[in-house]
Amino acid sequence: MNLIEQDREEEIRPCLGCGVCIDVQLQDGACARCSGNAVLGNGDNDYTIPPAQKSKKVIVVGGGVAGVEAARIAAVRGHQVSLYEKADKIGGQIFYAAAPPHKENMAPLIPYLEHQLEVKHVDVHLNEEITPEKILELKPDAVVCATGVLPSILPIPGFSRTINAKEVLDGKETGEQIVIIGGGSVGCETAEYLAEKGKKVTVIEMLDTMAEKMVNVARTILMGHLKGLGVTLLTSCKCLEITDSSVACQDKEGTVHTIPADTVVAAVGDKAGNALYRALEGKVPELYNIGDSAKPDSIAASVSQGYYCGLGL
Known part of the structure; x- marks a missing residue:
């Protein structure tokens, strides 16, 4: 006052x-x-x-x-x-x-x-x-x-091919099929940012919960948005290799999946x-x-x- x-x-x-x-x-x-x-x-x-x-x-x-x-x-x-x-x-x-x-x-x-x-x-x-x-x-x-x-750098083959999530949020151009490595709050919010632009987005997260440290109310809203936008969320999943056209990852059962990607975004923390x-x-x-x-x-x-x-x- x-x-x-x-x-x-x-x-x-x-x-x-x-x-x-x-x-x-x-x-x-x-x-x-x-x-x-x-x-x-x-x-x-x-x-x-x-x-x-x-x-x-x-x-x-x-x-x-x-x-x-x-x-x-x-x-x-x-x-x-x-x-x-x-x-x-x-x-x-x-x-x-x-x-x-x-x-x-x-x-x-x-x-x-x-x-x-x-x-x-x-x-x-x-x-x-x-x-x-x-x-x-x-x-x-x-x-x-x-x-x-x-930005953190992970010892993943092909990691040098990634762009950082903050570069994306700063306006850097991407392709149409995008894989985001890291499903913390930054990774999930970047996924929403890209999905709203019409991109096909997959998020890979090693933990069993996306955006685990996010405020609960905000997290609930964000997860609803990602579901509505059709974003694919892969939890308990480890990135194995990044190539020019795909990302290989392994789920908790040990099954290896290959996901097409023309842009790979790193959101693996700082x-x-x-x-x-x-x-x-x-x-x-x-x-x-x-x-x-x-x-x-x-x-x-x-x-x-x-x-x-x-x-x-």
């Missing part, structure tokens, strides 16, 4: 409608949790952000949710904060989260993050992949690495992109590694790590 009365609506944190809050509460009996608000459900935090005893020169590397939240809180505390992002825009993985069908509810977080950096007077550098050498030249008191993820953190270890007074570059996880986890990192600087 205070922000509305002060004509500062752009600073109001948007609800993403992601369902994380009700999922952990109703399904798991846990305290409410929020993808955007790190404080919700943390009984030891009363929203107080104390000023720093000494203003520090802080460099944050990475403009995703973890990096922006760390920069925001550090700036509120009175630190001199500079944020470096190699892309031409703020948002990181949020762009991929908002790209699948019916996920436009995620998009409002991006202008919120951009506006927070502006009103908190963070010095933002876009299109700049800062190096360890440059960071050392700047002599910061603290460096926060929030450098995101790198690994932490922590090279900068490793390069700076022992070379700066304070060094932190947060968000997906520490461990690929959820938006909620990244926001929480960014908030508490900023609070501890």
Whole structure:
């Protein structure tokens, strides 16, 4: 209410409608949790952000949710904060989260993050992949690495023929018969994205459940959409080989199936992109590694790590 009365609506944190809050509460009996608000459900935090005893020169590397939240809180505390992002825009993985069908509810977080950096007077550098050498030249008191993820590579013959699911969500063209390797949330949402374009899609997943870690309400809706779109879902199935025209996979009974494919999409998860953190270890007074570059996880986890990192600087 205070922000509305002060004509500062752009600073109001948007609800993403992601369902994380009700999922952990109703399904798991846990305290409410929020993808955007790190404080919700943390009984030891009363929203107080104390000023720093000494203003520090802080460099944050990475403009995703973890990096922006760390920069925001550090700036509120009175630190001199500079944020470096190699892309031409703020948002990181949020762009991929908002790209699948019916996920436009995620998009409002991006202008919120951009506006927070502006009103908190963070010095933002876009299109700049800062190096360890440059960071050392700047002599910061603290460096926060929030450098995101790198795509995983599996030891499957022909895996180099695949394209990454995030490339597809970014607009990369595909053929008409598509096999997606990996049936997590990204794989299943990419399947919906492609099936809505009229593609024939098969998803191969090693586990016995598709999108196992997805919020239950969202998962139920997504599975209904995939069924209605005619997507073939193969669980408990291991990819054996990828060729120019097909994918060979083996089910839990040991039967090998060959699926025609003119495009194979990899949605096999990400690994932490922590090279900068490793390069700076022992070379700066304070060094932190947060968000997906520490461990690929959820938006909620990244926001929480960014908030508490900023609070501890």
